[in-house]
Amino acid sequence: MKIKYFQYGKGLKKICFVAGIHGVENTGIQIALELMKFLKNSNLNYKAGILPLVNIEGALKETRENPVDGKDINNSFLNKKPVSLSDSEKIAQYVWDIAGEYEWIIDLHSAGFARYLPHVIIYEDRVIEDVKYFGFPFVVKRKTGKSGNRNTFLAMAAQKGKKACALELGGGQTVFIEDINYGMGKIINFLHYLNLPSGPKKEKLIKTDPDQIYLRDCxxxxxxxxxxxxxxxxxxxxxxxxxxxxxxxxxxxxxxxxxxxxxxxxxxxxxxxxxxxxxxxxxxxxxxxxxxxxxxx
Missing domain, CATH: 2.40.50.100 (RNA polymerase II/Efflux pump adaptor protein, barrel-sandwich hybrid domain)
Incomplete structure (x- = not known):
């Protein structure tokens, strides 16, 4: 199935949201759908992109991995192209070809068969001053993805010099409406910080407490x-x-x-x-x- 890509606004490519890399992370997917409504109804002087559901087969079959080849798409972002690509590597390449053109990349996740306390994941110190303006309870810096894999989406962004982060947004397979509302509020807070939404700004932007920014995964x-x-x-x-x-x-x-x-x-x-x-x-x-x-x- 063809992965859908939507773009809103005119001007420079400022921010791209990617969701559904893991098929059982429905909160991230639903927030991407809510963002599509928000951006469509906003007067944008920049371009915002959304890939709301990357792992379509995984979502339909309720698997974290891509059921076509059994691989984790998030571990399939390769710097060097091999002679032949697996299905997951082809999907990862397609995602990067789109998202890599934007100034900011936001990767939307949630907890599979579990529920996370919402937070931000980063790979680089240089984005700390920015991502604290989501206003999530805490920020964690990681060096690798799950199981120590270094071919992740965020790792690729760091290697290519793009600003990027991942958001863990709550429940995965089970969606809690409070997670949707909370996550949307935090993302809009961040967009206001970047001066992206047109119109009046909030009087005071919410920030993550500096004491809750972890420079290693604890x-x-x-x-x-x-x-x-x-x-x-x-x-x-x-x-x-x-x-x-x-x-x-x-x-x-x-x-x-x-x-x-x-x-x-x-x-x-x-x-x-x-x-x-x-x-x-x-x-x-x-x-x-x-x-x-x-x-x-």
Whole structure:
């Protein structure tokens, strides 16, 4: 299926939004659709582009990866073109050929079979002063994508000298309307900072607290030791201390519960929303409290 690309406004190519690289991240896709309405009804003196659904087959079959070749499209952005390209690499090349023409690239994500506390992901220090004007609760700098892969969309943008960030916008497969409204508000706040929407500006733009800008990835990821059913004792956004029980895992064979405890003190920023979970999959994440190398700007 052909990936749809929409462009609004006239003038310089200022900002491009990309969503649905992962097929089970519906909040990012829905926010892209809301952005299309917003930009269509705005008087723009610049060009804004939107690719609202990149992984069409994955969305239809509810898979993170591209089901055509089983690969993660976000790990398929190659600097050097091989003799032949996989389907995911062809899609990644198509996305880059469009998005790479813009000054800013915003990659919209959400949490698959889980829910994230909304935040910004960056690869480069140079965009910190800009992305804090989304006004999200925190910003995290990463060096690679999932599983240490360096062929990600953001890595390509950094290598090509483009300003870029990814937004984690809440629930993935399950969409929460409050995540849509919240995410849209933050993106519009950022557009006002860039002086992109025409008309009156907000009196005061919301910024991320400098103490909540993490220059290294301080999330502690808790994975389950075996297959089972997951039941939570804490909520997304709760503050926990090291050793607190966050969830319990039920082994359906012997009906025993295993406690899953926080391994650091901090805030719960990710919880799985699907009860059935396989061995090695992520149950929850805790973002460490400030300290050590976690210095803000």
């Amino acid at each position: 999330r502690k990821i808790i994975k389950v030791p075996h297959q089972g059913l997951l039941f939570f004792r804490k909520r997304l956004g709760d503050e926990v201390k090291k050793g607190n029980t966050v969830a319990e895992l039920l082994d359906t064979a012997d009906f025993k519960l295993t406690k899953l405890n926080a391994q650091i003190s901090g805030k719960i920023v990710y919880v799985r929303t699907k009860n059935n979970i396989n061995s090695g999959e992520t149950a929850f994440m805790v973002l460490a409290k400030r300290g050590g190398d976690n210095k803000g700007r």
